[in-house]
Amino acid sequence: MKTILVPTDFSKNALHALQYAQELFKCERACFFVIHAYGEEVYGAYKTVAKEKIDELKEERKAQTQKKLDQMVNSVIGEPSNPLHNFETVASFDSLVDAVNDFVDEMNIDLVIMGTKGETSDHNTTFGSYTIEVFKYVKCPVLAIPEDFEYRQPNAILFPTDYLLPYKRRELKLLGDLAGKFKSKVHCLYITDFDELSPRQADNRLFLEGTLTRAYLHFETAPVKNKVEVILEEIKKREAGMLVMINSRHSFFEDMLYRSTVDLLGLKIKIPFMVMQNIKR
Known part of the structure; x- marks a missing residue:
């Protein structure tokens, strides 16, 4: 069984990457782990939040993240669902690269699949800084899917x-x-x-x-x-x-x-x- 990790920031291109992953492994047994790292969301708010409120904020972000992950997975399972596919969600209080790398090691992940931004995005490159970091530092093959790419078999x-x-x-x-x-x-x-x-x-x-x-x-x-x-x-x-x-x-x-x-x-x-x-x- 293939183990696939799909990082998400709950954007359109992240959802697109998960849908592409399902198509790529449509005829294989696969477990898709959908992960969101929310550590920076908490650390980013640290300057404006009292220290005693940090634990409360962490729990709040974790609950919000888990809810969004469940909604994302439910939106792609389909009716009827593919009996070869399983989905699990991961809410990680960490940075993206560290969360992905740790999970790759823990679950012996075969492939990381992530979405990238298109030319019409606010940035002038498809590969954003997070994608480049994952490319460079994650100890696992990484497959980046352009935002506007329509699935077709790679002949x-x-x-x-x-x-x-x-x-x-x-x-x-x-x-x-x-x-x-x-x-x-x-x-x-x-x-x-x-x-x-x-x-x-x-x-x-x-x-x-x-x-x-x-x-x-x-x-x-x-x-x-x-x-x-x-x-x-x-x-x-x-x-x-x-x-x-x-x-x-x-x-x-x-x-x-x-x-x-x-x-x-x-x-x-x-x-x-x-x-x-x-x-x-």
Whole structure:
């Protein structure tokens, strides 16, 4: 059974992410944990609330959060409900990243799915600060769903990689399961000006082939230029329904995050974006 964690701030895009998660795993046994972290709501009010009132405020926020979580879940269960799906709610007095990370560890979560804002939002990037923090620090694959994305099966998945990372088998298995279920083509894209792989890269590519046995793998290269532009061009060319990248120290993904290039990608990407982690769990 898949265990899926869906953080919510009770916005439209968070609800959309939960609905997408239900569709993605429609034919699988899955438990969806819907979590809201309300710690910052209490801490934010600390300056204007007397110290002796904090515990009272915590209990009040917890009750409000639980009520909203129940309402959200009830709105998506459907009639009749999917017998393969279970839903549980989590009200956490913590920050978002800490709440998500702790729950990922506690319940051995397979995937975090969260909503992102569209171009018409008040911000000028799809990936808000909370999404970026979850991408970077949560020890679990994270799938971000654009606000306006209408669900469709990911028949083609774009996977940019330089073959330098020692991939984690559990992370790749998730990708392989998704690709196998939908009979997806996985386009492994290497952005390079070199013709040959190093021995290390060749070994990692062989590991990909041996692990992603359920996927239809395609190995492709593209010349080096603006990497974000290359990715966006390949998404359009392959009609990709999902973008997958790996977050690791000194990786292209980390480079994007720290140099804010992800803002450009986040503003223009129109498909779900899954970030896999390269750390032990």
